[in-house]
Amino acid sequence: MTMTEAQHAYVDRVATFFTMFGSARAWAEILGWLMICEPAERTQAEIAADLGLSAGTVSTQLRTHVQLGMVEQVRVRGDRTQRYRLRSGAWYGVMASELERIRALGDLARAGDDILPRDRPERVTELGDLADFFAREWPPLMERMAAELDPSPSETRI
Structure with missing residues (x-):
């Protein structure tokens, strides 16, 4: 498939x-392309040709996408070729996983409590305060997002 200039610009x-x-870069280009390509399901060879990437690069990056839960493998009935598409609900999963990173930032800040310079602790305590705030606010925010956006993965298959 030949990409339009607008599609190239978006992928970039x-x-x-x-x-x-x-x-x-290749990981991100594949993600960008799978966000907008039609049809939404592409083979590894199609992705490589569409983006001008090597088959090995595409294979490696697709494996990473699948492991992260961003991309899923699908099959078309009667066709043995493996296809890939952006997984429905993938972005919700990305946002939901942020709580782990937020808590880890708080832990990182608290690890410096005993060695903070007493006259200027804000360089570390600011991070801890922000992390604590977001750790409290993130779960209710995700609940509101789930209620408003219905991020449940679609069960539709091609």
């Missing part, structure tokens, strides 16, 4: 965003 924008946070 997604890739640029995620690489700022340490993701591999």
